[in-house]
């Protein structure tokens with residue numbers, strides 16, 4: 001007998017919501033999903049929805065009707081009003097998957113019925129090319145079925161790992177904010193290539209492929225990066241000379257400081273988004 005398709009509502013079809021919808025369409029399991037989208041102003045969504053093969057609902061409440069999974073992809077400060085709109089419309093057994101930065105599972109659970117399984121995730125901007133490094137955590141009410149649904153949906157935009165909720169700020173500092181570090185590194189390497197005489201085009205191409213290739217090598221070998229670094233460091237060569245320069249500049253400490261600072265900021269923002277701090281003016285959608 002043919003398997004019944006699952007209905008997924010994506011509330012807030014902005015950058016991340018659309019990436020998820022596209023991921024569901026492109027993933028091998030796509031045929032199992034019927035996707036319903038909402039935004040604030042649906043008129044501009046029609047071309048995207050038709051490209052993705054998704055339906056547009058007139059309201060969040062209408063969108064969640066009959067859905068097995070409801071993905072909340074609005075900005076964190078919009079989330080309370082969306083939860084108020086849909087909270088009592090979610091049926092028992094529904095999975096609520098939120099990607100809103102800094103909004104705890106406890107806060108999400110407070111807005112829905114006991115029978116709704118809550119999952120909180122932190123993807124990154126590479127979701128738009130289905131290469132996100134996403135971590136998620138389960139809420140108190142989540143069951144195996146909720147985990148499976150979340151993993152399938154998040155897996156359609158990249159890789160997925162499960163962590164304890166206490167580590168979500170650390171995740172935000174490392175992989176949520178991570179594209180920024182690597183964009184800056186790529187920009188710097190591209191500039192450096194131009195400085196030593198390469199064209200911008202060739203410098204950027206070489207920088208990108210070196211970054212991707214090095215990451216692939218670490219992944220493929222499973223080796224500690226320091227071991228691979230040692231393998232390319234020959235006596236008196238270019239690598240040890242460059243390493244000396246990088247150590248003098250403190251690159252490693254700079255990156256560690258940046259991740260730690262971003263994790264700390266994520267924690268602060270999470271506190272400001274808790275119900276006891278309802279006057280938060282923080283409006284950033286980005287992690």
Ligand SMILES: NC(=O)c1ccc[n+]([C@@H]2O[C@H](COP(=O)([O-])OP(=O)(O)OC[C@H]3O[C@@H](n4cnc5c(N)ncnc54)[C@H](OP(=O)(O)O)[C@@H]3O)[C@@H](O)[C@H]2O)c1
Nearest residue numbers: 012013014015016039040041073074075076100101125285
């Ligand atoms: N961007 C990232 O790299 C990133 C990474 C990790 C997590 N996140 C999280 O992902 C979420 C979305 O971020 P984003 O960058 O995709 O933001 P975005 O592009 O601004 O998308 C937000 C969407 O929400 C829609 N919206 C606003 N009010 C709504 C309502 N009441 N009902 C339904 N939809 C509504 C907006 O509609 P209109 O288009 O009509 O205004 C917009 O399409 C945020 O919570 C953020 O913390 C983002």
